[in-house]
Each structure stands twice: as C-alpha cells, then as structure tokens.
Amino acid sequence: MKITLSNLSVQFETYFSLNSINWEITSNQHWAIVGTNGSGKSALAALLTGAGDIISGEINGLPQPVAIASFEAQAELIEAELKKDDADLLDVVAVGTPVRELLDQTCTDSLLQQRLITAFNFEGLLDRGFRKLSSGESRKLMLIRALTSRAQLLILDEPFEGLDANACLYLQQLLNDIALQTPIVMVLNRLDEIPDFISHIAYVNQATIALEINTKDDNAMVNLTQLMHLKTTNLSIPAATEHLQVSSLDNKHPLVRMRQVRVAYGNNVIFSDLDWTIEAGQHWQVTGPNGSGKTCLLNLITGDHPQCYINDIFVFGMQRGNGESIWQIKQHLGYVSSALQWEYRVTVSVRNAIISGFYDSIGIYQQYSDEQKSIADHWLSLLGMSPRADEPFNQLSFGDQRLILIARAMVKHPSLLILDEPCLGLDDLNRQLVLALIEKICEGLETTVLYVNHRSEDSIQGIQNHLAMA
DSSP states (O other), rough: OOOEEEEEEEEEETTTEEEEEEEETTTTEEEEEETTTTSSSSHHHHHHHTTTEEEEEEOOOOOOEEEEEEEHHHHHHHHHHHHHHHOOSSSSSSOOHHHHHHHHHHOOOOOHHHHHHTTOOGGTTTTTTGSSHHHHHHHHHHHHHHHHHHHHHHEEESTTTTTHHHHHHHHOOOOHHHHHTTTTEEEOGGGGOTTTTEEEEEEETTTTTEEEEEEEEHHHHHHHHHHHHHHOOOOOOOOGGGGGGGGOOTSSSSSSEEEEEEEEETEEEEEEEEEEOOTTOOOOEEOOOOSSSHHHHHHHHHTTTTTGSSSSSEEEEEETSSSSSSSHHTTTTEEHHHHHHOOOOOOOOOOHHHHHHGOOSSOOOOOOHHHHHHHHHHHHHTOOOOOTSSBGGGGGGGGHHHHHHHHHHHOOEEEEEEEETTTTTTTTTHHHHHHHHHHHTTTSSSSSEEEEEEOOSSOOOOEEEEOOOO
C-alpha cells in the first residue's frame, strides 16, 4: 500500500478546507495526526476515506476498504438512523436499528467482535436500539465496527476518548496486534497517548501539514512536545509588575509614524516616499526580498540608522532629531535578531539570559530581584523549559536559544516587539515553535508585534496588517 497526496486542497461541507497537503503513507508506517483544536486534524483523517471535494492536486492509492471511527462518522450514523426513523410511519417511538445488527453489518472477524463486546461491556446492549445508546456507548459501537472490519487502512480519531482505564488498556494491547497486519492512522490531542507502534507524526496547523516527524528522532519529539505545550497551554504571557514595567506611553499617539521617508546611499535608493503608521495593538508583518530595505526600516525605528534624523519619523511620543536619547527610545523596545543571537555568547544560565532583558544587557552584571527571577521562571514554564532553567544558555539548540531571546525581549513588556527574521536558520520544527510563541505574544494586550521575514505565506494568527517591501 502506498497513499500519495500531492499539492492537495480539499473543501469540506462545513466550509472548512485543507490546503497544499503533501503526504505519503506506506504500508510499513503507522501515523499519529496531532495539532490544536480546529487545526484540521480530523479533516485530514477523513480525507483518507475519500471525504471532501478536491479543489486542486490529487490523491492516489487510497485502499478499499477503509475503516474509520470518529466523531464525524458517529454523527453520520446518527443522522442515517434519524432519516430511517422519519421514513417509518408506524405510530411507535423509534429506537433505531438494534446494536447487534449494526455490529454485524461491518464485521469480518466474529471472534474479535466477541472479545470487544466483552471488553467494552456491551453484552447487555446488543438488543438495544441504537437511539437508546448514550454518546459514550455509541462511540464504543463505532470502535467495534471499525476494528472488526479488517480493513486495509484503519483510521481512529481520538479512540481513547471516553473509555475507562480497563477498556483503554485493552484497546492499546489490541492495536499493538492489529498494527502488525494493518496500517493505522490515529488522530490524538495528547502526545502521551501515542502508542509505541506509531512510526510517524503529522503535525497539522492552520489546515495544512506543517511538520512530519519520525518518532525515532528523539530531539524532534522533545521539540514537538514543547510545541504542543506552547500551542495548547492555558498559561498567558507572564505579567510584569507595575514597578518593573517601563513608563507608559500616551495612547493618543501612534507608536510609530513615518512620512515620506527615504533612505539612499548616493544614487542607490533603498526606498522612498514611505508613509507608515503603527498604532498600539496593531500587529504588523513586514516582508520583502533581500536588499528591499527591511532591516534598514527597522533601524530607522530603533535609532540605529543615521538617516533617521533627516526623515520625518515619530516614535513613542517623540519626533526624531529633537534631542531624544537612544535609551529613551529603546526602553520601549524589545528586539530579537540573528545578529543578537550571534552576539549573545557569554556564559550564563538559561534563566539569567531571560533576566538580562530587564537590563538590556548581554549577560547579568548585577544582583537581580526575587520578582525578576519569578517572572523569568514563569516564562520558562510557558515555553515548557522549566527543567532547563540552570543549564548554560550557549548549550541550548539554536531554536531554543531563539525562544529564550524572545522571552528576554518580552520580560519588560515593551510597547513594541521587533522580530527581525526570527525564523532565520531554523528547521521546520523550531520554526513552528517560534511562530507559536509569537502567536502567544499577539494574544496579549500590552505589546505590539512587528514581525519581519521574507515570505508573506509565513503568516501568524493575530497579525492582520502587512507591509510588503519591493
């Protein structure tokens, strides 16, 4: 068996679509599909049954038959039973098709069926009408139907949901046996429920497969756990107490306003006639090719470009060139770039690297407070990195260093957080980690995000404004 999905975009009846799906499943693989609620996990699983209308691309090699146990398949069976009852004009209260009949419709292994009936305590339900089952009981019925069909591909959407401990244990053992013969695709919300036989994981984000991971890759699995923590945790952005925050700005003024801005070196004009305003809470993505002036534009805001004084630039309540100091500007800024990461080479713990953000320093050179330590520890908890607080920062992976530097920039809750190519040099998994953290920051109310990158398609939920540099 070999299933191939190539540049596939599919529309579903619920007005949800999967986009640009590229995926290959072979007979020696077992997959888990993970992601947040609403990301498209169940739709991706249903696609393997032929569900949805293909908009573009193609899918080849779908086996027959395919068995699926999912909430959607359960809803379809309920709907079919309701229609059947509507067609029956007898003046009786409809109870639906008997459970025994529904189980036998798809069963090709009566011995396994009996074992499952016993394991799921279904003996007393066999003669009950389907309409009389609870939602949990009908869920078990769907599992029995799928597992006893001996299909060429078995798809299980949250199979452990609603099962008691004994039933879960039995199902896990049974799936280990079935996996020896049949490829299995599972949709799961929790990584700790992934069975040992799963060989690959598809991480779904914003209606596409964002990552594919081999479960034997230990580093990738650690990073995936961290990513899922970031995407699903209820922790909010750690608050800075009032006396640790920088002075507030007058919300009557924009954070940044540029009028007819021009940057040129001799006859080489980088950009000109640029009008741009950034209001508080108005997150922006800036894209453009190399040489389009993205970093130049940022340096005009931070004051690190000499031509900021010959242009009409208003930042944080101050008109540039009127005697303001660079520190008056930078107290309201958080800044992360690859250049900063290259410079951050001092020997310091992970926790202290975050705390250094209170002082805008590389390293710690003074005694910090218990409150600052607590805030740094809250950030580590948000990142899923609490056990690594005392590890040397320079021994972290490149991607984890980038996460810590973003937390460092955020500890003082700057009015504007500038992220200059934050995903540069990162692999797909670490890129997803960084994007997830930026999404988390965008959910907050105090910091406006300016996210700079090359590709407009690397969009972040929460960023609605886009400036494209030519």
